[in-house]
Amino acid sequence: AQSVSQHNHHVILSEAASLELGCNYSYGGTVNLFWYVQYPGQHLQLLLKYFSGDPLVKGIKGFEAEFIKSKFSFNLRKPSVQWSDTAEYFCAVTGSARQLTFGSGTQLTVLP
Amino acid sequence: EAGVAQSPRYKIIEKRQSVAFWCNPISGHATLYWYQQILGQGPKLLIQFQNNGVVDDSQLPKDRFSAERLKGVDSTLKIQPAKLEDSAVYLCASSLEGGRNYEQYFGPGTRLTVT
Numbered sequence: 001a002q003s004v005s006q007h008n009h010h011v012i013l014s015e016a017a018s019l020e021l022g023c024n025y026s027y028g029g030t031v032n033l034f035w036y037v038q039y040p041g042q043h044l045q046l047l048l049k050y051f052s053g054d055p056l057v058k059g060i061k062g063f064e065a066e067f068i069k070s071k072f073s074f075n076l077r078k079p080s081v082q083w084s085d086t087a088e089y090f091c092a093v094t095g096s097a098r099q100l101t102f103g104s105g106t107q108l109t110v111l112p
Numbered sequence: 113e114a115g116v117a118q119s120p121r122y123k124i125i126e127k128r129q130s131v132a133f134w135c136n137p138i139s140g141h142a143t144l145y146w147y148q149q150i151l152g153q154g155p156k157l158l159i160q161f162q163n164n165g166v167v168d169d170s171q172l173p174k175d176r177f178s179a180e181r182l183k184g185v186d187s188t189l190k191i192q193p194a195k196l197e198d199s200a201v202y203l204c205a206s207s208l209e210g211g212r213n214y215e216q217y218f219g220p221g222t223r224l225t226v227t
Contacts, residue, residue: 004154032212032213033114036218040218043115043116043203043218043219043220043221044155044203044205044218045218046215046216049182050216051213090154090155092154094212098168098210098211098212099145099157099160099168100157100216101153101157102154102155102156104152104153105152105153105154
C-alpha cells in the first residue's frame with residue numbers, strides 16, 4: 001500500500017526565511033504527486049502537482065517542489081516566506097490506487 | 113464557479129446518536145469523495161462515487177457508516193451509531209472524472225464532535 005511521510009510536524013520561521021518541507025512516499029511505480037495547503041479557516045486547496053516531465057514544478061504564490069525519483073521525495077520550497085504563508089501543508093500521492101493518500105501535514109507558522 | 117458546498121459546518125452529538133452530512137459537488141463533476149480527517153492526521157478516503165455508483169468504499173466502516181449519491185449529484189454521509197473515535201472533520205471533494213490525473217476540489221468540511 002502506498003504511504004506518505006511528512007517529517008516536520010510544526011515549522012516556525014521568520015518572514016523572509018527560506019522554506020523547505022519534506023515529503024517522502026513509498027511506492028515504486030508511477031506516481032502523481034501533490035501539495036495541498038489549508039489556510040486558517042479555509043478549505044484545502046491545491047498548491048502544485050507533478051504528473052510527468054520536468055521534475056521541478058512551480059505552483060501558486062511562489063512555491064515550487066522537486067520530484068526526486070531516486071529518493072522517493074517531493075519536497076516543497078519557497079525562497080522567502082511571508083506571514084500570509086502561515087497554514088497547514090499536506091503532501092499527497094496517487095500511485096497504484098487511484099485514490100489520494102495524504103501525509104499527516106506540516107503546520108507552518110511565519111512570524112512577522 | 114461555485115465550490116463544493118457542505119452542511120452543517122459543525123455538529124456536536126452524544127455517542128450512540130446518529131448524524132448525517134450533506135455535500136453538493138461542483139456542477140458537472142462526475143466523481144465525489146468523502147474523507148475523514150482526524151486531528152493531527154491527513155485526510156483519509158472513506159468512499160468514492162462515480163456518478164451514482166460506488167467506486168471504492170474499502171475504508172468505510174460499513175457497520176456504522178453509510179453514504180449515498182442519489183441522481184449522481186448531491187451526497188449524504190451518515191453515521192449510526194456514533195462513537196467517540198468518530199470525532200473528526202468530514203471533507204467532501206469532487207473532480208471532473210475519477211482518474212488519477214484529475215484535480216480534486218475540497219469543501220470546507222463538517223467538524224463533528226462526539227461526546
